[in-house]
Amino acid sequence: MGWLRLVGEMDRFIVDGLRSVVENAHVVTDRAQMQSYLTDETAAAVRPKPASDLVLVRPANTQQVSAVLQLANKHNIAVFPRGGGTGLVGGAIPTQDGIILSLERLNGIEIDKENMMAIAEAGATLEKLTKTANEVGLFFPAHPGDENAQIGGLVATNAGGSRAVRYGVMRNQVKALEIVTPVGNILNLGRRLHKNNVGYDLTQLIIGSEGTLAVITKVTLRLYPKFGATATIILPFTNRNDAMSTVQKILKDAGTPLAMEYVERDLLEMTAKHLGEKWPVTIGDQYLIIIGAEASRDQLLPQSVRIREICQQNGGLEPFYVESQRDQDKILKIRSSIYLALKNETVDILDIAVPVSELVNVVDSVEEIAKRDKLFLPVFGHAADGNLHIHIMKREGDTADYVEALRNEIYRIAIDAGGVITGEHGIGKIRTAKLQTSLTKEEIALMTAIKRIFDPNNVLNPGTKIPV
């Protein structure tokens, strides 16, 4: 039918309804104009297909979001809330005919300097938040790789990233939420407070619910003082066991760094090459990349010295210490680009989390599988959080059944180690069938009952997070 797809009768009724609520220019029915809203960063091989009969709506404010949801709920139309589209599990992909609800126009950010909080609308990007906070001498810690992520999405997915070591994940930063429930109620949960024991904590329930319980329209976030000094320290090791046991020792005896990543040499060299750069460390095969950040250089140096000592007491080689911002950025860029370097050849990115004490056994087990099946199975991740990303790579002849068996085998390793199948990427639309690996049927039943309370007609992001 080409891009000028005819809209069906029902659609026309809904589209007219949407146009009575949101300005014409922001109710889009032309498929060509909504291409970038139909997908996300999920690997192509496992990415869900968008539905064919979709309307894109870009409300200007919370009242319009409420009106859209009331309309959708009344007529039983699916609504897919959408942030930056940086998710890796298809959570934002509109897989049923219905409405794509983009929050991009709600993008204001207000900084409350006195209380060190940011009040960000859902569609503001992480980049804008980071920058706006920075301009007034404050710091927002949560940092998943892609700064195009939007605040609403970060909260909906309880995003993590490398800086969770010291500051925790999004869940730990959110003090209040403005949400719109699927039936259209606008609720203000929480306050600009550090302590609040009124009622059940609905704020925490919404965080990480992946857009299935409510549309997040505004978020109050805790900010922190900016650092006076930072340094990146690369600890090189010649065996994995030494590297992993060093993680625990640093956490116990050297204060809490901002980030502590585990990456192996081959992956860093490959990524550097992909970027046209050179990985600067010439010794060691396994690396801990540590970011230290303190109020002043005087406070940072003793920590760095202690980290060096611990490294060398645990079989590590001479650490590579970098203070200049330019050199730190270069290292961080290589670390952050692993995903990009692998992306085109990736079939699926797994995101297991295990207790820190189990890291070495888990990575060893994954390596054994790689050897057994003669696979390139790159593993890296947030060592201090026990959160590992494992890329299943394309290989000619590997069937979908083979990939599924491999995925299940790795999940089994994580679960047997006391872990779960997702530390930060979430369940989205591609892992709902795996929920039962980490949750009992009683837990899933409680969750579906909660979903029904918020969303009796199951209009909001259906097929995501839990089986409803």
Next chain:
Amino acid sequence: MGWLRLVGEMDRFIVDGLRSVVENAHVVTDRAQMQSYLTDETAAAVRPKPASDLVLVRPANTQQVSAVLQLANKHNIAVFPRGGGTGLVGGAIPTQDGIILSLERLNGIEIDKENMMAIAEAGATLEKLTKTANEVGLFFPAHPGDENAQIGGLVATNAGGSRAVRYGVMRNQVKALEIVTPVGNILNLGRRLHKNNVGYDLTQLIIGSEGTLAVITKVTLRLYPKFGATATIILPFTNRNDAMSTVQKILKDAGTPLAMEYVERDLLEMTAKHLGEKWPVTIGDQYLIIIGAEASRDQLLPQSVRIREICQQNGGLEPFYVESQRDQDKILKIRSSIYLALKNETVDILDIAVPVSELVNVVDSVEEIAKRDKLFLPVFGHAADGNLHIHIMKREGDTADYVEALRNEIYRIAIDAGGVITGEHGIGKIRTAKLQTSLTKEEIALMTAIKRIFDPNNVLNPGTKIPV
């Protein structure tokens, strides 16, 4: 009827059922033997009365807890879970005929040193947890005043305390829970992990639900490295505005101390006298009591110097700096005993939380009420959290209606300042009628619906937290 109260027919049936599950010695029907289980720390004037027809049961393990709940649920008998009884809002008081479920025999603690976590049974005391962690060089931060509090109760009430400044409240420490739902299902929520995005976060929903959604039987808690050096710094001020604005400046420019309390001179002197001690500072009328805690004295000193500078730049007098543990303990003891010094003359302790920027206005407004009504209305609290405790004191001739009007007036001040009626003490049984001051009817409806999912027959701690 004296203490040998006759048990009714229904009771006898339930008691027999309980005795088939829990050892005879731990199914208590003798009122005299259950006296200490009938009350908590709530001020006598507002404390709910315990029901007359009660059975105390002390299960030995989670399976027995499950069996007790199954029995209760089947026969529609109210169950009142009980920890250390240190609550201030009647949350643990058994106000309907039914079963008192004491968790005291589930009191084991296991430390996972490698992952820096404690796995504590619900009935273990905070004192035991603190000591056990300490013995292996680790630190548990949450610290409400009374160390007889039990871990299950701390989680159920999302306890706070003075050290929330740096580490947050209980909510931020809990990684996993073993719970028994009111229908008797044993669920293991969460894992020994820092990142976990599987399903809705039921762990967070249970935290702070005040024993109305499930009985907590076991808790996995994050521990931290022990400090190498601590100091207590008392900043004296001659006006409240300077003291309060200093709170924000320290948080912004001097790192995050372990605790930062606001107390006025008269209250400290009165408490010291009550203890037979002497408040050691002779200058100033308003005080910030700050506890600094760092890995080493080298790291602590620059922070202390910076705090002194900020104090003096903001109109403060010369700080009183204490490093010896004995002197620090003495100051902390006086601060922690304010509650005890006031206790016998207290009608009700309010526990408002407001944005930090509003503290000075809120305390000024409370002082105006005290002047207007010629009242002694002591105010003190966790300044960095915006959490204030206000004692309404006994006075001859004050009616219950007067106290209620006063309470409402103070609540109104907090709410108008963007705050809530409880920062850490919770709602319990004495504040449910006030929920509507801080929550909309839509929010309360969602909460009651969630309660019904977990507890269809409303057997668990009825009359607590939310109106069901």
